Amino acid sequence: MSAITSQGLTLSYQDSVIIDQLNVSVPKGKVTVLIGGNGSGKSTLLKSFARLLKPQQGTVLLNGVDIQRKATATVARELAILPQTPVAPEGISVRQLVALGRYPYQSWLQQWSDEDETMVNRALARTGTLELADRPVDSLSGGQRQRAWIAMTLAQDTDIVVLDEPTTFLDLSHQMEVLELLRELNQQEQKTIVMVLHDLNLACRYADQILVVHEQTIYAQGTPAEVLTEELVKTVFDLNCRIIPDPFFDTPLCIPFGREKIE
Amino acid sequence: MNSARERSPLIKLILLAGVLVFAMLLSLMTGARWIPLSDVIAAFIQPDAMNINHILVSSTRLSRTLMAVVVGASLAVAGVLMQALTRNPLASPGLFGINAGAAFIIILFSTLFTLTSLQAWLWCAFLGAALAGSLVWLIGNMGQGRMNPLRIVLAGAAMTALFSAFSQALLVVSQEGLDTVMFWLAGSLTERSLTLVWPLMLLSALALGLALICARQVNVLSAGEEIAIGLGQRLGLIRLLLGILIIVLAGSAVALAGSIGFIGLIVPHMVRKGLSIDHRWLLPGSALAGATLLLLADLVSRVVILPQEVPVGVMTALLGAPFFILLARRRGAHYA
Ligand SMILES: Nc1ncnc2c1ncn2[C@@H]1O[C@H](COP(=O)(O)OP(=O)(O)OP(=O)(O)O)[C@@H](O)[C@H]1O
Ligand SMILES: [Mg+2]
Numbered sequence: 001m002s003a004i005t006s007q008g009l010t011l012s013y014q015d016s017v018i019i020d021q022l023n024v025s026v027p028k029g030k031v032t033v034l035i036g037g038n039g040s041g042k043s044t045l046l047k048s049f050a051r052l053l054k055p056q057q058g059t060v061l062l063n064g065v066d067i068q069r070k071a072t073a074t075v076a077r078e079l080a081i082l083p084q085t086p087v088a089p090e091g092i093s094v095r096q097l098v099a100l101g102r103y104p105y106q107s108w109l110q111q112w113s114d115e116d117e118t119m120v121n122r123a124l125a126r127t128g129t130l131e132l133a134d135r136p137v138d139s140l141s142g143g144q145r146q147r148a149w150i151a152m153t154l155a156q157d158t159d160i161v162v163l164d165e166p167t168t169f170l171d172l173s174h175q176m177e178v179l180e181l182l183r184e185l186n187q188q189e190q191k192t193i194v195m196v197l198h199d200l201n202l203a204c205r206y207a208d209q210i211l212v213v214h215e216q217t218i219y220a221q222g223t224p225a226e227v228l229t230e231e232l233v234k235t236v237f238d239l240n241c242r243i244i245p246d247p248f249f250d251t252p253l254c255i256p257f258g259r260e261k262i263e
Numbered sequence: 264m265n266s267a268r269e270r271s272p273l274i275k276l277i278l279l280a281g282v283l284v285f286a287m288l289l290s291l292m293t294g295a296r297w298i299p300l301s302d303v304i305a306a307f308i309q310p311d312a313m314n315i316n317h318i319l320v321s322s323t324r325l326s327r328t329l330m331a332v333v334v335g336a337s338l339a340v341a342g343v344l345m346q347a348l349t350r351n352p353l354a355s356p357g358l359f360g361i362n363a364g365a366a367f368i369i370i371l372f373s374t375l376f377t378l379t380s381l382q383a384w385l386w387c388a389f390l391g392a393a394l395a396g397s398l399v400w401l402i403g404n405m406g407q408g409r410m411n412p413l414r415i416v417l418a419g420a421a422m423t424a425l426f427s428a429f430s431q432a433l434l435v436v437s438q439e440g441l442d443t444v445m446f447w448l449a450g451s452l453t454e455r456s457l458t459l460v461w462p463l464m465l466l467s468a469l470a471l472g473l474a475l476i477c478a479r480q481v482n483v484l485s486a487g488e489e490i491a492i493g494l495g496q497r498l499g500l501i502r503l504l505l506g507i508l509i510i511v512l513a514g515s516a517v518a519l520a521g522s523i524g525f526i527g528l529i530v531p532h533m534v535r536k537g538l539s540i541d542h543r544w545l546l547p548g549s550a551l552a553g554a555t556l557l558l559l560a561d562l563v564s565r566v567v568i569l570p571q572e573v574p575v576g577v578m579t580a581l582l583g584a585p586f587f588i589l590l591a592r593r594r595g596a597h598y599a
Contacts, residue, residue, distance in 0.1 A: 052489050076495025083489045090352060091540040092486075103483050104495040111479070156494070 001064070003028040003160050003192040004049050004079075008058035011044050018044045020216040021058070026209075031186050031193045033203045036213030037237055042196045043084050045213060046164050049194065050081035062160075076104035080156035082149055084164040084196075088137040094148045095133040098123055101155030123154040126181060142169030150178065154185075161185070163195040167202070175199070179206050204228055204251040212236055228252040272544040275537070279551040283332070286558040290328040291320055293562050295570055298324075326457040329464065331561045331575075332554040334516045335526055337467045339534075339553025340474050341512035342527030343546055344505050347485040349412040355528040356513035358415070360422030362522035364395020365514065367426040370433045381459050385518045389463065392514030395422050400506045453572070463515045470511040471550060477504065478542040485542070523576045525583025526553050532590060556582075 002025035011019040018041040026032045026049075034042045047053040048060055051067045060067045067075060080101070088097055101123065102116040124130045127147045132140060137148055146169050153161060166182070167175040183206055185191045197203040203210060204224035212220040212227060214236045220227050233241045239256055246253040291303045298316045305311070306320035341356035349358070368391025369384065399422050403415035483496050484505070491498055516523070534548040560578040567573055 047489075050493060052492050072492070072497060073495035076493065081489075081493045083493070086490055087487055089350075089485045089487075089540065091535060096541060097486075100483055100486055100490070100494060103479070106479065108476075 001028050002026055002061075003063060004194070005061040005064075006048070006058065007061065009048065009055050009060060010057040011041070011048050011053060012056045013044075017056075017216060019048075019213075022217055024211065024218045024221065026192065026194055028192050029186070029190045030208040031183065031206055032195075032209045032211060033207035034194070034196045034211045034213055035198070035200060035203050035236075036219075040213045041216065042213045043164050046081070046162055046194070046196065047083070050079055050162055051075060052081065052083070073104050076156065076158075078158055079160040079162060080153045080158040081162040082153045082164060082166060084168075086149055088145070088148075090138060092137050093134055094129055094137055094140070094151070095120065095124070097137055097148055098129075098133075098151045098155050101152040101157075104156065119155050119157055123151040126154060127151040128177070143171060143174050146170055147174070147178070150181075159190070160192045160194070163193070165196050165198065167197060167199070175202065182206070200228065200233070200254045201246070201251075204253070205246070205249055224251050228254065272539045272541075272548075276544065276548055276551070279538075279548060279555070283551050283555045283558075286555050286562070287328050287332065290331065290558050290562055291324045294319075294324065294565055322456065326460065327453075327561070328558065329457070330460060330519055331558045333464045333467050334520045334523065335554040335557030336471055336550040337512040337516045337553075338523060338526040338557070339530035339549040340471055340546060341509045341516070342553075343531045343534075343542070343549050344474060344481065344509050344512075345527070346531055347481045347542070348502065348505050348509070349415055350485060350487065351412060351416065352532070353528070354416065355525075356509055356516075357423075357522070357524065357527065358419040359399045359509060359513065360395040360419045360426060361392040361510065361513045362517050363423040363426035363430070364393075364398075365389070365391040365517045366522070367391055367430045367433075368394065370430050374433055374436070385460065385463055388518035389514050391426075392517050393510050395426060396506075396510035396514060398422055400510075460519055463519055467512060467515045467519075470508050470515075473504075474508050474512070475546050475550075477501070477508075478546050481505070481542040481546070521574070521576060523557070523579050525579045525587065526557055529583050529586050529590070530556060 004026040006022050006024050009019060009022040009024075010017060022045075034045065036042050044053065048055055049062075049067075051060070051072070054068070062070065062075060062078060098120050099116070102112075102119060105116060106112065121130070124133055127150050129144070129147050129151050132144055132148065137145055140148065146166065150163070150166055153163065161182070163182075166178055170178060179202060182193050182195070186193050197206075207224055209221065210224050210227045211218050212232065214220075219236060220232055228243060230241055230243050233239050233243070233254060233256075241257060242255045243252050244255065245251075288300065288303065292298050292300060296316075296319065298320060302314070302316040303320050306314075306317040310321060311317050338356060342354075345354045345356050345358060346352055348354075365388040368387050372383075372387045399415060399418045402418035402422075403411060405414075480496065480501050483491050483494055484498070484501055486494075488498065513527070530549050530553045531545070534545055534552050538544050538548040557575070557579070560582060561575045564573040564575045564578040567578075
């Protein structure tokens with residue numbers, strides 16, 4: 001069973017078509033990573049997966065049901081999205097930001113429950129932002145801020161988590177920390193993770209499935225070993241590289257070349 | 264959120280309420296004729312129809328005080344909502360072109376029909392405010408995609424310019440009633456009887472109450488469009504509701520008291536700094552602080568050039584302009 005499925009999905013801004021007639025599915029309980037060049041349409045596709053963008057044509061099915069037909073609050077309890085460059089309200093503290101993630105569980109009568117409190121504290125702890133909880137988000141470094149946003153997404157407590165470049169702004173160790181956290185959520189809580197990553201090697205290390213966004217469609221898909229070839233990197237990124245098996249993890253390892261001569 | 268964290272804003276909120284009550288009493292006492300506190304209290308508990316002080320308190324002073332409270336609270340809350348809706352901390356309710364619209368309809372109707380009753384005058388102002396506000400709202404929602412805050416700001420500026428130009432043209436053509444219109448435009452809370460203003464005041468009070476219970480929704484909205492949709496907010500609905508609330512609050516304020524600047528801009532800022540950025544505190548805090556500030560400004564405007572009065576809009580501008588410059592400088596330094 002797939003968590004997200006697109007059927008004949010066409011996405012466009014004004015007149016320019018970004019994704020054309022796409023059929024693709026994101027398997028449940030797996031880590032799916034989208035890769036592709038800048039401006040290829042990764043963020044656009046993710047937005048349509050989270051009903052932030054209405055399709056021009058076709059449908060997005062969330063757990064088998066057309067996402068546009070589901071109540072938006074129901075969707076918010078099934079799928080959480082972290083957009084590429086969110087801007088926090090001025091002066092909001094990390095704890096207040098993370099608490100927003102509980103909005104889909106509240107109503108006029110039920111304003112703030114013990115469960116909300118627990119989930120917020122857990123999300124803060126898991127992302128290592130507990131000690132930042134009372135700091136204003138706009139006083140944090142880019143990486144700390146990113147972790148605060150991820151915490152908000154986790155507080156939403158959904159089975160599907162969609163993240164647009166969750167590792168940008170993070171130093172290498174924090175990149176690893178975030179990816180390890182997402183894998184942990186995937187393995188321990190069977191959460192479905194969909195994310196965009198730019199680092200091909202980390203993408204290969206953490207992905208169960210890779211989707212390559214190129215030429216208005218999913219140009220290639222499959223396990224990292226199936227997808228990541230020298231020809232693909234050449235066509236999609238216009239980059240010469242060598243692909244060798246990673247000596248430790250055995251996933252494909254891409255060694256990019258600049259102007260160096262390759263023999 | 265949890266109780267320990269909530270205590271400090273609650274204490275401050277209660278303090279604010281105390282200050283407001285104090286300012287209201289002061290407002291009942293102050294004027295061309297000074298009335299001692301004992302007489303003010305007696306006027307409510309044991310009214311004496313022959314006592315001139317009692318009559319003054321329960322008629323003009325009371326209505327003036329209540330009006331300042333409602334108008335001040337409405338302007339401040341409209342400011343908070345406007346800033347959340349546009350995600351622009353420098354937005355104020357005036358951006359909806361509301362003041363200019365109210366002025367235009369008043370001038371138009373008073374040249375066409377010579378408005379005689381104050382009641383007609385009030386509803387014309389409200390009508391004009393609502394007209395301009397709705398136009399700005401519609402233009403802001405036009406075109407492809409969803410509401411665009413920047414387009415709202417631009418539409419507001421354009422509507423303000425347009426309505427002001429119409430007003431000036433009309434004023435040139437007909438000199439009649441120019442003085443009253445000018446005084447009203449400057450913003451005043453001159454004594455009006457409660458029997459005339461209560462329908463509009465009730466409308467504002469309702470809108471204030473509704474705004475307060477939407478605090479959580481406003482919190483989510485101010486996190487931005489994509490986050491709000493992601494969290495399951497019905498964005499179109501909440502934006503429409505806030506738009507209506509802003510138009511009702513700012514529209515009735517301008518109808519009751521003319522154009523009073525700066526309250527809607529500076530009060531939300533002060534309360535954000537001093538109380539909380541969480542709208543569950545910010546909205547009630549701004550309502551209390553806005554009411555207090557307008558009361559105090561009105562108090563000063565009553566006594567500063569006795570026996571004459573300064574329009575209260577002039578007072579708030581005198582108070583607000585330096586604050587605004589300070590704010591702009593601070594923010595400038597912040598982002599430099
Ligand atoms: N709101 C918008 N209006 C018009 N065009 C847009 C809009 N957002 C994106 N685009 C265009 O759509 C294309 C795809 O953009 P998208 O953001 O999906 O790319 P991306 O793959 O996420 O790129 P990146 O790696 O840089 O994040 C780009 O050409 C971009 O210029
Ligand atoms: Mg992107």
